[in-house]
Amino acid sequence: MRVCLFSVFLLLPALTWAQVFTFTAIPDEDETQLKTRFEKVARYLEGELGIEVAYLPVKSYAAAVTAFRNNQVQLAWFGGLSGVQARRLVPGSEAIAQGYEDQFFKSYFIAHKSAGLTPSDSFPGMNGLTFTFGSKDSTSGRLMPQFFIERNLGKRPTEIFSRIGYSGDHSRTLALVQAGVYQVGALNYKVWESALAEGKIDTDKVQVIWESPAYPDYQWTVRAGVDEVWGEGFRQKLTQALLNMKDPELLASFPRQSFVPAVNQDYLPIEELAQSIGLLD
Structure with a gap:
């Protein structure tokens, strides 16, 4: 018992x-x-x-x-x-x-001033630059950015960029590109807009260069x-x-x-x- x-x-x-x-x-x-x-x-x-x-x-x-x-x-x-x-x-x-x-989410591609890229409606050429995604399993930070890169440039990311990183999350992507650790990155547009509203972005150092279609x-x-x-x-x-x-x-x-x-x-x-x-x- x-x-x-x-x-x-x-x-x-x-x-x-x-x-x-x-x-x-x-x-x-x-x-x-x-x-x-x-x-x-x-x-x-x-x-x-x-x-x-x-x-x-x-x-x-x-x-x-x-x-x-x-x-x-x-x-x-x-x-x-x-x-x-x-x-x-x-x-x-x-x-x-x-x-x-x-229902209509977006990714932003952002660039450090050292990349020499400016905002455009056309997908930017980024050959030879350094690039960071977010998490490897992120929709807005990896899946959709990789899709848009391959569709618009006709190559795999490894054939385009001199160095590729995976920051882990959107806030880190923003921080890394703003600091110049990577020249270009892709992130959730909501994170960018929230950080911008909170005064956490130095637009003299980093800016949005391309906005994706909705998904x-x-x-x-x-x-x-x-x-x-x-x-x-x-x-x-x-x-x-x-x-x-x-x-x-x-x-x-x-x-x-x-x-x-x-x-x-x-x-x-x-x-x-x-x-x-x-x-x-």
Whole structure:
């Protein structure tokens, strides 16, 4: 009898943890700022859903996808590519909401003054320059920039640039190009515009030289099976809570003006592009 009770007690922490609804977000900006912002989102969801909600910070885009695959998180704020990767690993998972702006997202190509490039509607020639992407799994910092480079210049990035880097996130891309560590880079337009509004960009050193066409990007993806754990209709209740998020302070965590419905099919163009340039198996 003692052995049985001991086994039950061993299981109690795992059972308790399993009832905490946990979410994460790709670390596309400074990690400490994201933790402060998303803890507030967790409190909002607790109030809307009536259950305990926790935010799990991660170190990389790949770590966010892995946490989703392993059921460490049941909800994630993914980029277009990382969302595709996660849903392929956990069949039945669904994109349920996206930022209003994510229906027509953009990448900015930025250049340090040493590159000698100026803003243009035409895609810039960058042969022989140094270039940094963001994370290797970023939609706006890697996938779409690589696609636009190859489509417009007709070569692979390794055939164009003298040196290529992967900064890890959009804020670092901006910092590296502004400092002249790389002459050119590509980043999420939202990060540029937020940093510009906050006075963090020296436009005498770095400027936007090209703005991409629009494409679908970030979204909330929920893991398959949440209704079985938290009750019938939970997924729909969660979706409505995200769509009803109106507090400007919470929306600034993303930053987005509002959330609108999303479905997996919205991201088929991202999946097809990622396959075409070898970023998906």
